[in-house]
Amino acid sequence: MMIKIGILGLGTVASGVVEILEKNGSSINKRIGDELLIEKILIKNKNKKRDLKLKDNLLTTDINELIDNPEIDMIVELIGGEEPAKEYIEKSLIKGKSVVTANKLVMAKHGLNILKLARKNNVQINYEGSVAGGIPIINPLKESLAANKITEISGILNGTTNYILSKMTQKGMNYENALKEAQDLGYAESEPSSDIDGYDAAFKIAILASIAYESPVNINSFYIEGIRNIKLNDIKMAKELNYVIKLLATAKRSDAGLDIRVHPSFIPAEHPLALVNESYNAIYIQGDAVGDVMSYGKGAGKLPTGSAVVSDIIQLARDISSNQRPEDRDTLFYNIPLLNIKEVYNSFYMRLEVRDKPGVMSRVTGILGNNNVSLASVIQKNRLTPVVPLVLITHPIREVNIQKSIIELKNLEDLIKINNIIRVEEELIS
Amino acid sequence: MMIKIGILGLGTVASGVVEILEKNGSSINKRIGDELLIEKILIKNKNKKRDLKLKDNLLTTDINELIDNPEIDMIVELIGGEEPAKEYIEKSLIKGKSVVTANKLVMAKHGLNILKLARKNNVQINYEGSVAGGIPIINPLKESLAANKITEISGILNGTTNYILSKMTQKGMNYENALKEAQDLGYAESEPSSDIDGYDAAFKIAILASIAYESPVNINSFYIEGIRNIKLNDIKMAKELNYVIKLLATAKRSDAGLDIRVHPSFIPAEHPLALVNESYNAIYIQGDAVGDVMSYGKGAGKLPTGSAVVSDIIQLARDISSNQRPEDRDTLFYNIPLLNIKEVYNSFYMRLEVRDKPGVMSRVTGILGNNNVSLASVIQKNRLTPVVPLVLITHPIREVNIQKSIIELKNLEDLIKINNIIRVEEELIS
Numbered sequence: 001m002m003i004k005i006g007i008l009g010l011g012t013v014a015s016g017v018v019e020i021l022e023k024n025g026s027s028i029n030k031r032i033g034d035e036l037l038i039e040k041i042l043i044k045n046k047n048k049k050r051d052l053k054l055k056d057n058l059l060t061t062d063i064n065e066l067i068d069n070p071e072i073d074m075i076v077e078l079i080g081g082e083e084p085a086k087e088y089i090e091k092s093l094i095k096g097k098s099v100v101t102a103n104k105l106v107m108a109k110h111g112l113n114i115l116k117l118a119r120k121n122n123v124q125i126n127y128e129g130s131v132a133g134g135i136p137i138i139n140p141l142k143e144s145l146a147a148n149k150i151t152e153i154s155g156i157l158n159g160t161t162n163y164i165l166s167k168m169t170q171k172g173m174n175y176e177n178a179l180k181e182a183q184d185l186g187y188a189e190s191e192p193s194s195d196i197d198g199y200d201a202a203f204k205i206a207i208l209a210s211i212a213y214e215s216p217v218n219i220n221s222f223y224i225e226g227i228r229n230i231k232l233n234d235i236k237m238a239k240e241l242n243y244v245i246k247l248l249a250t251a252k253r254s255d256a257g258l259d260i261r262v263h264p265s266f267i268p269a270e271h272p273l274a275l276v277n278e279s280y281n282a283i284y285i286q287g288d289a290v291g292d293v294m295s296y297g298k299g300a301g302k303l304p305t306g307s308a309v310v311s312d313i314i315q316l317a318r319d320i321s322s323n324q325r326p327e328d329r330d331t332l333f334y335n336i337p338l339l340n341i342k343e344v345y346n347s348f349y350m351r352l353e354v355r356d357k358p359g360v361m362s363r364v365t366g367i368l369g370n371n372n373v374s375l376a377s378v379i380q381k382n383r384l385t386p387v388v389p390l391v392l393i394t395h396p397i398r399e400v401n402i403q404k405s406i407i408e409l410k411n412l413e414d415l416i417k418i419n420n421i422i423r424v425e426e427e428l429i430s
Numbered sequence: 431m432m433i434k435i436g437i438l439g440l441g442t443v444a445s446g447v448v449e450i451l452e453k454n455g456s457s458i459n460k461r462i463g464d465e466l467l468i469e470k471i472l473i474k475n476k477n478k479k480r481d482l483k484l485k486d487n488l489l490t491t492d493i494n495e496l497i498d499n500p501e502i503d504m505i506v507e508l509i510g511g512e513e514p515a516k517e518y519i520e521k522s523l524i525k526g527k528s529v530v531t532a533n534k535l536v537m538a539k540h541g542l543n544i545l546k547l548a549r550k551n552n553v554q555i556n557y558e559g560s561v562a563g564g565i566p567i568i569n570p571l572k573e574s575l576a577a578n579k580i581t582e583i584s585g586i587l588n589g590t591t592n593y594i595l596s597k598m599t600q601k602g603m604n605y606e607n608a609l610k611e612a613q614d615l616g617y618a619e620s621e622p623s624s625d626i627d628g629y630d631a632a633f634k635i636a637i638l639a640s641i642a643y644e645s646p647v648n649i650n651s652f653y654i655e656g657i658r659n660i661k662l663n664d665i666k667m668a669k670e671l672n673y674v675i676k677l678l679a680t681a682k683r684s685d686a687g688l689d690i691r692v693h694p695s696f697i698p699a700e701h702p703l704a705l706v707n708e709s710y711n712a713i714y715i716q717g718d719a720v721g722d723v724m725s726y727g728k729g730a731g732k733l734p735t736g737s738a739v740v741s742d743i744i745q746l747a748r749d750i751s752s753n754q755r756p757e758d759r760d761t762l763f764y765n766i767p768l769l770n771i772k773e774v775y776n777s778f779y780m781r782l783e784v785r786d787k788p789g790v791m792s793r794v795t796g797i798l799g800n801n802n803v804s805l806a807s808v809i810q811k812n813r814l815t816p817v818v819p820l821v822l823i824t825h826p827i828r829e830v831n832i833q834k835s836i837i838e839l840k841n842l843e844d845l846i847k848i849n850n851i852i853r854v855e856e857e858l859i860s
Contacts, residue, residue, distance in 0.1 A: 020577050136566070136574030139573055143566075144570065145737065145741065146458070290727065290738075293565055293728075296726070304721055307717065308577075311577045315573060
């Protein structure tokens with residue numbers, strides 16, 4: 001027999017997939033127990049020059065040549081973006097073809113329906129490549145950690161922002177220069193908003209949380225904040241206080257519900273996640289049996305993401321080859337409510353500028369105290385009359401209390417400016 | 431339907447398995463799509479007091495009540511040690527029962543035959559718990575990294591020795607005191623040889639290498655050295671040279687063959703593995719597509735190892751429940767030769783004591799030079815006439831050249847003592 005696949009798209013990751021299947025094809029075929037063959041690749045433009053050597057008639061611009069081809073057992077969607085990727089995935093499933101995708105946007109926004117569609121049509125969809133590139137995470141969550149009640153997932157899931165924050169931290173670059181460098185190196189898009197503003201990380205944590213907690217996660221229902229407002233002064237203060245600033249995506253489970261969010265966080269300098277630099281990704285998982293485990297690696301790129309996609313292909317191909325029924329591994333049993341960030345407890349770092357006047361500290365801390373915000377540290381640095389830069393770190397407090405404090409501080413005549421407010425992750429296991 | 435399992439043994443890990451199945455039973459049953467039931471547990475002594483509340487008639491001292499019981503679908507072997515564990519595993523497979531085991535000794539020494547036996551009887555054997563406790567590693571190697579040609583596995587695979595080395599490094603404890611502390615805390619056995627002398631790590635790296643390289647690995651055919659000879663002076667010198675000493679288990683692939691070994695290594699202080707302390711384990715994997723990935727977590731213990739065992743049980747139970755044929759995932763296709771350590775290149779740390787005489791440095795380095803050993807660093811510390819402590823770090827050189835140098839140094843009248851020789855891992859990806 002022969003397992004024939006159709007690939008949608010021939011961009012970076014798809015080229016990586018073709019390259020891996022070419023290079024490691026014979027050992028991959030051994031693992032499958034059958035020969036894997038790329039039957040067709042859907043492209044947009046037939047005249048585009050490509051580096052890959054491909055056999056004749058492999059490329060087509062007509063999706064129906066793949067979806068309607070009964071010889072093709074499996075569709076590998078690597079177009080990215082919402083449409084037409086979503087439509088093609090759905091059509092493939094309806095036609096009874098199993099699907100491999102690395103599309104985090106489609107899986108985060110439409111995962112629930114797509115999983116239902118796959119089940120209904122008795123086929124399977126694999127999407128290991130949609131989160132953290134080559135780092136094995138989706139399958140380990142579904143399989144190797146299946147004995148656990150997962151209580152926390154915390155991850156550095158976006159390489160672009162991690163690269164920028166690393167350069168700010170290690171080399172003292174400012175945000176604009178670090179972003180420029182990331183763009184020059186190809187780590188950031190010329191329109192970097194999806195990375196910088198936290199959406200990319202949000203799609204990924206939504207996917208991981210839905211698997212870990214077996215509950216659909218609506219990406220419009222949790223707090224997402226990017227790194228645009230991180231100033232070098234914040235990075236320096238973090239260092240001085242023995243923290244590192246990372247864009248952290250977290251999903252914690254409590255009896256009240258799921259606390260999911262993406263935002264910059266102060267994390268203790270000695271925590272394993274603090275040591276994840278450059279464009280690396282890392283995912284920290286806490287389960288009630290396993291304790292804490294962390295995985296670390298390249299979260300993006302042609303070959304790392306290609307590695308995840310090809311592993312998904314191998315798994316499906318093996319099932320197809322041995323006529324196994326598709327495993328019903330996607331199990332959104334529950335419907336756990338998401339907590340509103342206002343109700344969640346955090347410590348906060350606040351960097352303010354106040355006027356250099358008698359009693360100002362008492363008035364600032366008075367407002368905080370009236371809102372039940374108590375302080376873990378207060379640092380007053382580089383006093384430059386008439387401006388006093390003031391850095392506060394609070395004890396854990398509900399976000400709503402901080403929000404009320406901010407409104408009152410803004411009404412305070414002593415306040416010149418609130419430079420930044422960043423959440424402090426004290427409770428990460430370490 | 432109901433999936434009935436029999437457990438062999440009721441020690442630490444088995445108690446963890448019972449506890450997890452009790453605590454997370456309802457969600458585990460959801461994942462399986464069927465009810466999982468412990469039908470029998472084999473124990474040695476019926477009169478032993480146990481903390482677990484167990485229903486009547488669950489315990490037996492007769493292995494045949496499990497193996498000959500046609501109602502039992504799966505045997506979970508958690509006795510440990512070579513015999514009777516091996517015999518029971520084999521009998522179970524022959525009786526057509528799939529097996530889950532956490533037995534690293536049996537899988538490392540007899541894996542090839544056991545895998546053949548499973549295949550022959552059309553059943554499966556899962557052994558995720560045999561390496562690195564709860565850290566998902568065997569399944570990710572088989573599944574999530576299946577697209578890769580693996581080129582290196584480097585791991586801290588033994589928690590006891592890592593605890594001892596961590597305490598020596600962080601608290602300046604000597605070996606004997608650190609071992610004593612590990613024993614008091616239950617991290618080390620009263621007869622700690624299997625951990626301390628590297629055998630435990632050797633079993634684990636043999637299992638990982640056989641999976642990654644799809645080739646059987648004979649544990650009698652590679653170099654194994656433990657940590658008994660590590661002195662506080664070596665720890666201090668490592669720190670001064672910006673290294674950390676770890677008991678590293680490595681398996682590298684080259685065109686010439688597999689370079690597998692377990693021994694203490696100097697690793698660069700900034701390498702992720704250098705930061706793995708206490709009883710934690712970590713495994714670094716390099717694949718040609720994925721690049722480098724690392725996993726980190728608790729490598730032993732009741733619940734972490736129980737987590738791995740129960741995940742294996744879930745996977746098998748799901749297959750049994752849906753009448754899937756066992757997946758033929760164990761694939762020792764090749765027979766790659768193991769390299770003799772004598773032929774392998776390494777850098778070496780050498781700590782010597784020589785007589786304080788004119789020309790001694792020239793004579794020592796002369797011997798090394800004659801054997802093609804060139805030096806990366808030379809440190810002479812705390813000169814205490816008439817003894818000069820001398821620390822050398824070499825450039826990479828074949829082990830056989832170091833061995834010849836040692837013989838010649840020992841014949842040198844200037845040499846008082848070779849305190850220690852430790853390999854230096856320069857090439858770890860970082």
